[in-house]
Amino acid sequence: MDAVLEIAGLQKTYRSRKGVRRALDGFDMVVEAGQVHGFLGPNGSGKTTTLRTLLGLIRANGGRMSILGQEVPRHLPAVAGQVGAIVESPQFFGNFTAWDTLSLLADAGGVRRVRVEEVLELVGLRDRAKDRVRTYSLGMKQRLAVASALLKEPRLLILDEPANGLDPGGIREMRTLMRTLSESGMTVVLSSHILGEIQLICDSVTIISAGRRVAAGSVAEVLATHTSSSVKVRLEPGIDLLGAAEILRTAGAQVELGTDFFTVGNAGNPAQITRILAERQIYVSELTPVAADLESVFLELTGTAPVDGQNRQVDQVSAGWGQ
Amino acid sequence: MSLYRAETRRLVKRRFTKLFAIGALLILAAVVVGVFLTNQKVGPDQIAVATAKAQADYRQSVASTEQMKTDCQAAQGTAKASQFPPNCEIIAPSESDFQAEWYMPATFGLKDNLPDMITTFAAVLALAAFVIGASFVGAEWSSGGMMNLLLWRPRRLQVLSTKLAALLVGVTGLTVVTAALWTAAFWGVAKTRGNTIGMTSGVWQSFGLMELRALVLVLVAGALGFGLASLGRHTAMALGVAIGVIVVFQFGVAAVLAVAQVKFPELYLAPFWVIAWMSKEYTAQDYNACNLDGTGTCQPDTLTITWQMAGSALAIILVLVVGAAMWTMRKRDIT
Numbered sequence: 010m011d012a013v014l015e016i017a018g019l020q021k022t023y024r025s026r027k028g029v030r031r032a033l034d035g036f037d038m039v040v041e042a043g044q045v046h047g048f049l050g051p052n053g054s055g056k057t058t059t060l061r062t063l064l065g066l067i068r069a070n071g072g073r074m075s076i077l078g079q080e081v082p083r084h085l086p087a088v089a090g091q092v093g094a095i096v097e098s099p100q101f102f103g104n105f106t107a108w109d110t111l112s113l114l115a116d117a118g119g120v121r122r123v124r125v126e127e128v129l130e131l132v133g134l135r136d137r138a139k140d141r142v143r144t145y146s147l148g149m150k151q152r153l154a155v156a157s158a159l160l161k162e163p164r165l166l167i168l169d170e171p172a173n174g175l176d177p178g179g180i181r182e183m184r185t186l187m188r189t190l191s192e193s194g195m196t197v198v199l200s201s202h203i204l205g206e207i208q209l210i211c212d213s214v215t216i217i218s219a220g221r222r223v224a225a226g227s228v229a230e231v232l233a234t235h236t237s238s239s240v241k242v243r244l245e246p247g248i249d250l251l252g253a254a255e256i257l258r259t260a261g262a263q264v265e266l267g268t269d270f271f272t273v274g275n276a277g278n279p280a281q282i283t284r285i286l287a288e289r290q291i292y293v294s295e296l297t298p299v300a301a302d303l304e305s306v307f308l309e310l311t312g313t314a315p316v317d318g319q320n321r322q323v324d325q326v327s328a329g330w331g332q
Numbered sequence: 333m334s335l336y337r338a339e340t341r342r343l344v345k346r347r348f349t350k351l352f353a354i355g356a357l358l359i360l361a362a363v364v365v366g367v368f369l370t371n372q373k374v375g376p377d378q379i380a381v382a383t384a385k386a387q388a389d390y391r392q393s394v395a396s397t398e399q400m401k402t403d404c405q406a407a408q409g410t411a412k413a414s415q416f417p418p419n420c421e422i423i424a425p426s427e428s429d430f431q432a433e434w435y436m437p438a439t440f441g442l443k444d445n446l447p448d449m450i451t452t453f454a455a456v457l458a459l460a461a462f463v464i465g466a467s468f469v470g471a472e473w474s475s476g477g478m479m480n481l482l483l484w485r486p487r488r489l490q491v492l493s494t495k496l497a498a499l500l501v502g503v504t505g506l507t508v509v510t511a512a513l514w515t516a517a518f519w520g521v522a523k524t525r526g527n528t529i530g531m532t533s534g535v536w537q538s539f540g541l542m543e544l545r546a547l548v549l550v551l552v553a554g555a556l557g558f559g560l561a562s563l564g565r566h567t568a569m570a571l572g573v574a575i576g577v578i579v580v581f582q583f584g585v586a587a588v589l590a591v592a593q594v595k596f597p598e599l600y601l602a603p604f605w606v607i608a609w610m611s612k613e614y615t616a617q618d619y620n621a622c623n624l625d626g627t628g629t630c631q632p633d634t635l636t637i638t639w640q641m642a643g644s645a646l647a648i649i650l651v652l653v654v655g656a657a658m659w660t661m662r663k664r665d666i667t
Contacts (some may be wrong), residue, residue: 065486066479066666085486094483100476104347112346116338118484157480 011078013165013196014040015065019072021058021220032058033070034220040165040198041212045191047211047228049303051311055220056200060096060169075119077164079185090118093162093163095154098173102109103143107153110142111160128156133182147174155183156280159190169200184210208303218311228303235306240276243269243295244286260285272299335485341499344570348467353506356460360510363452371440372523382435390430397424443535446518447542451610453514454546461503461554462574468499468509469558470567475635479666491659496558496654504547511543545610545639552646559653563660577602593620596635609642 021033033055040046050056060068065082068182074081079088101110110124129135142150151174158166172180180203182294187197187210202209207214207228214231216224239251244253254264254271262282263274271283283293372378395420404420407413417423470493485491493556522528525552561568582601588598598604598616608614623635 061667064483066482068665082486089484089486092483096479096483100479102471102477104346113342114480114484116341117335117481119334141406161484201375232624277355 011042012039012044012075013077014038014046014198015073015075015251016059017073019059019062019074021067025173029187030264031220033069033072035063036217036220037222038215038225040196040215042189042237043197044212045192045193045199045210046077046166047198047207047214048217049202049204050197050200054217054311055180056217057097057169059217060082060094060167060200060221062171064092064096066096074115080234085322090161090163092167093158093165094160094167094169095171096149096167096169096193097160098147098170101142101150101153104141105236106139107145107156108138108143110153114157115160118161124160124162128159130266131186132156132244133212143204146177148176149261152179153174154187163195165196165198167198168255170202171199172201172203174208180206204302204304204307210310214303216307223310224306231306232301232303235301235309238277239268239272239274240279240282241272242282242293245292245294248291255290255291256289257285335494335504336498339495340502343468343502345581346468346471349464349502349635352452352460352464352467354545356456359456360453360514361457363449364514366519367445367449367518368521371438371516371521373525373527374439379432382437383432385435386432389426389435390427391428393425397422420518440518440521442518442522442528442605443527443530445522445526446515446539447611448538449518450512450542450546451607453511454549454610455541455606456548457510457550458508458553461507461550462557462570464503465499465554466561466570467474467505467557467567468561469495469559470570473562473565474567482666489658492562492658496555497559499550500551503551507547507550511546515539515543535582542610547641549606549609549646552650555650556653559650559657562657595633597607597622599635599637605637605642605645608637608647610637612639613637615636 016323017037019033019036021029021190023030023032025217036055036059038048048059054270058067062069063076063081066319073271076088077083078087081088090168093296105113107129110126111128112122114120124137129138132155134149134156137145137149142153145153151171152162158168172183175183176274184206191212192198192305199207211228213227214225215222216231224234226234248269250266252270254266256265257273260281262276265274267273267310273279274320278284279296279298284294286293320323355376400416401420401422404413404422407416408420440527445462469478469492472481478491481491484489519528557570557574560573561567563569564572582603585600586597589600593598595618596616604614604616616635616637617636618633621635625631
């Protein structure tokens with residue numbers, strides 16, 4: 010499969026009176042054609058800086074980038090017509106209507122006017138197209154932003170938090186839209202914090218933390234490499250859960266108690282759990298492997314899992330990543 | 333070309349543009365109406381009334397002088413004598429002190445009055461162009477529209493230059509049409525409430541050139557507003573600088589120069605440079621200096637600001653501001 014987007018060793022440094030901050034520290038990313046690619050990272054990790062740099066809004070201090078096989082920012086004008094993008098929150102001139110906004114962009118980009126009607130229909134703004142943008146809710150502005158990105162029928166669509174401000178119905182519509190666009194051959198790069206959504210609609214992901222890539226690959230691969238050997242154990246009703254947990258702990262298991270179950274963390278061989286308990290006349294009613302989800306992988310990789318009694322600060326990640 | 337068309341559409345569609353353009357036109361219309369109402373045509377009737385008034389005032393003045401002389405002579409030898417000049421030497425009024433033309437109603441002479449009207453026109457439209465130019469690009473920056481546009485057209489200088497070109501062409505159109513209406517309106521005022529005496533082709537040519545200089549002034553003001561707002565990435569930046577220049581460099585500097593008794597304070601004040609540009613020259617005078625002429629009269633030192641000097645100053649400011657805006661557009665990150 011061809012790479013539609015390639016980033017290698019991207020660096021961006023901000024200098025201020027407070028000192029030097031490395032927003033991107035040798036970041037790498039590859040997006041294959043036709044995929045829906047999730048781009049994940051905690052606040053301040055460098056997601057938006059990456060997208061802005063890719064789209065020529067910010068000048069990189071080092072590294073290489075290419076879109077559709079063309080090196081950018083050098084050849085950005087040549088490929089810009091094939092890249093639709095929204096970066097960060099949607100921003101439009103409030104006194105113009107959605108139709109004005111899109112038709113002006115269409116004029117500036119040499120896109121035929123009929124396309125304006127098409128994208129307004131596509132994002133569900135047809136009936137509000139003649140209203141001023143300042144009367145729109147955040148979700149409606151978000152839809153307008155997606156419409157502006159789709160206007161030029163791009164081959165690569167880059168969306169920064171497209172579900173931000175959308176209601177549950179809107180999120181589902183957005184998910185369906187992403188899928189439809191992907192099936193039509195469009196490559197979609199999706200930055201989002203709604204990890205459940207990413208897991209549902211993305212073929213592959215890149216996770217960034219402190220300006221560096223910490224994981225990349227298909228969703229299944231990323232989850233597989235971080236699947237733990239934990240199993241969830243439920244016993245027959247009336248059995249002493251605490252006593253059973255103690256028996257396993259004595260045998261060296263890492264046990265965490267739940268309400269009516271417990272989790273064994275280092276269960277490389279789950280049969281051992283049933284054998285040890287059965288020897289004490291305790292019988293297991295449920296033994297389920299604990300599958301990792303994207304959220305837990307994300308929190309683990311980025312070191313941003315909440316810790317009791319601590320208030321994590323923006324830019325603060327656990328030691329080991331990006332420090 | 334499509335970008336230029338889009339930017340022209342954007343400029344015309346903006347409410348702020350319409351508001352300030354209409355506001356400027358209303359102000360200009362109010363000036364025309366004001367001049368029309370405060371002037372009237374002078375004919376034999378008005379001359380006769382003015383002559384009669386002048387003569388009546390002269391006669392009244394002669395009578396009161398005579399009365400004063402009589403009172404003075406009666407008061408001689410009494411305490412009241414001190415209230416009058418010694419020896420009752422009261423100068424009698426002359427008939428030339430009461431000229432009929434001073435009693436004429438205000439009349440609009442096109443040749444004499446149109447230059448001031450063109451300067452007024454230039455000032456009003458320059459102010460409007462400055463604000464419209466600042467808002468046109470400032471609102472784009474602050475609303476995120478500029479970033480959206482650059483995602484479509486990732487050629488920064490081309491985008492900013494095209495926006496500026498759309499603004500300047502739009503302002504030129506507005507100024508040329510308004511100037512034609514302005515001249516026609518005052519031609520009408522002169523015909524109905526004044527005169528068009530002395531309007532030779534040379535005078536018309538001179539007015540044409542003055543209106544051309546007005547157009548240049550309006551364009552420079554628009555480009556400066558645009559450049560300053562682009563530098564600060566906000567409309568308020570341009571307006572702030574404008575207010576700052578007025579407060580600090582005009583009122584503040586004027587006060588300091590007065591205290592320091594600088595020889596030609598006008599040299600440091602923008603309005604006089606604008607007047608020099610519009611009227612072809614402005615001569616500043618220093619009345620503290622005394623240069624005796626052939627008749628033994630004291631003449632002040634003078635310094636003339638020519639339209640070439642004023643034009644050069646405008647060009648330098650324009651290049652600095654617009655150049656800096658282009659340079660920062662090219663170099664600065666867009667966040």
